[in-house]
Amino acid sequence: MPVLISSELTGPPPVSIDYLRACGERLLRLCGREKGELSILLVSDSRIAELNSRYRKKQKPTNVLAFAMQEGPETQDYDLLGDIVISVETAAREARLENISIHRRIAALLIHGLLHLLGLDHEKSDEEAAAMKSKEEILLEKLIIEQRRGGMVKLAVNVDHVATLREARGINEPDPVQAAAICELAGAQGIVVHLREDRRHIQDRDVRLLRQTVKTKLNLEMGATEEIIGIALDLKPDMVTFVPEKRKELTTEGGLNVIRQKKKIKKAISKMTKADIPVSLFIDPDSGQIKASKEVGATFVEIHTGTYCDAVTEVERDREFDLIASAAEEAFEAGLRVNAGHGLNYLTTQRVAQLGTIEELSIGHAIMARAILVGLDQAVREMAALVQL
Numbered sequence: 435m436p437v438l439i440s441s442e443l444t445g446p447p448p449v450s451i452d453y454l455r456a457c458g459e460r461l462l463r464l465c466g467r468e469k470g471e472l473s474i475l476l477v478s479d480s481r482i483a484e485l486n487s488r489y490r491k492k493q494k495p496t497n498v499l500a501f502a503m504q505e506g507p508e509t510q511d512y513d514l515l516g517d518i519v520i521s522v523e524t525a526a527r528e529a530r531l532e533n534i535s536i537h538r539r540i541a542a543l544l545i546h547g548l549l550h551l552l553g554l555d556h557e558k559s560d561e562e563a564a565a566m567k568s569k570e571e572i573l574l575e576k577l578i579i580e581q582r583r584g585g586m587v588k589l590a591v592n593v594d595h596v597a598t599l600r601e602a603r604g605i606n607e608p609d610p611v612q613a614a615a616i617c618e619l620a621g622a623q624g625i626v627v628h629l630r631e632d633r634r635h636i637q638d639r640d641v642r643l644l645r646q647t648v649k650t651k652l653n654l655e656m657g658a659t660e661e662i663i664g665i666a667l668d669l670k671p672d673m674v675t676f677v678p679e680k681r682k683e684l685t686t687e688g689g690l691n692v693i694r695q696k697k698k699i700k701k702a703i704s705k706m707t708k709a710d711i712p713v714s715l716f717i718d719p720d721s722g723q724i725k726a727s728k729e730v731g732a733t734f735v736e737i738h739t740g741t742y743c744d745a746v747t748e749v750e751r752d753r754e755f756d757l758i759a760s761a762a763e764e765a766f767e768a769g770l771r772v773n774a775g776h777g778l779n780y781l782t783t784q785r786v787a788q789l790g791t792i793e794e795l796s797i798g799h800a801i802m803a804r805a806i807l808v809g810l811d812q813a814v815r816e817m818a819a820l821v822q823l
């Protein structure tokens with residue numbers, strides 16, 4: 435069931451082609467038209483206004499136009515269904531108004547266009563308009579259910595800052611290895627540590643011991659340098675997450691620029707893959723970075739939630755959340771496994787956990803900060819409850 439996608443936009447489309455194709459194919463199947471062939475064209479407002487004027491005598495842009503290959507009930511026997519033209523500018527405006535991601539809005543427009551191609555027409559009568567609306571709602575609900583990952587979101591606790599406190603005194607406590615055991619007993623489903631080049635918190639000894647003691651899953655965060663790659667290959671954590679690392683930063687500042695370092699990252703991933711260590715790439719919620727992550731062979735991406743968590747106004751936070759939601763949908767549809775993290779706290783976590791496309795959240799600072807006041811066991815239990823609500 436080919437779904438052909440093309441774009442007349444001057445720049446890269448704001449939704450990924452993989453996502454659109456997956457949506458198109460799912461919708462054809464949900465409509466019982468597995469063999470149907472569909473073409474989706476992404477255009478600007480000015481182009482759709484031109485088509486709207488030529489074919490519908492309406493002198494303004496619209497969100498979607500459908501051009502059926504065959505009119506009327508005989509569409510049932512016809513595999514070539516026709517063309518759906520979507521204005522991404524109108525879709526983006528509507529998404530902002532509805533407070534949903536552009537991916538979700540374009541999926542809804544795709545459904546509307548597809549029902550037109552299948553012979554439904556809301557302009558014929560009020561009854562047909564109501565029938566079409568109800569079909570649209572049912573299809574969108576089914577599509578969203580299929581796009582959800584299923585299963586509970588996991589909480590992976592980053593214990594770096596237990597080591598930060600230890601290193602502040604240069605003695606042997608508190609011990610991140612003991613802390614990791616408490617986190618697991620309290621419900622953490624993974625332990626994360628970042629072995630930095632400057633060893634400012636986690637030390638080689640910590641990672642070695644954690645490799646032996648962690649009962650859930652050990653995720654080693656690391657810069658893709660030769661030294662740390664060697665350590666990872668030797669210790670074989672359950673997975674690694676490549677992050678950008680700058681000596682002067684207080685914490686990881688932004689996502690990896692995978693686009694700019696494709697060759698280097700691909701090589702590092704291939705070394706890990708040969709040792710059966712899955713790789714996650716920590717990236718900003720950006721379509722280009724997701725595509726590049728897929729190209730270099732990552733198993734996971736971890737979407738950077740820092741800007742969303744640091745947002746000061748509600749408008750800014752909503753905007754950043756939409757970017758995370760869109761990026762997670764796109765990565766999920768492209769076949770990547772999706773984690774998220776950085777800066778998440780007891781107020782910002784739940785919304786991200788409920789996205790439906792995310793497998794695991796990596797949280798450190800907020801849990802350790804609360805642990806100082808209420809104890810580590812309670813701090814982890816409270817966060818686990820938010821993640822799994």
Ligand code: PXP
Binds near residue numbers: 594776778796800
């Ligand atoms: N994910 C990544 C890739 C990180 O670098 C960090 C910080 O070490 C985290 C998650 C956890 O961030 P936070 O400590 O702010 O919860």
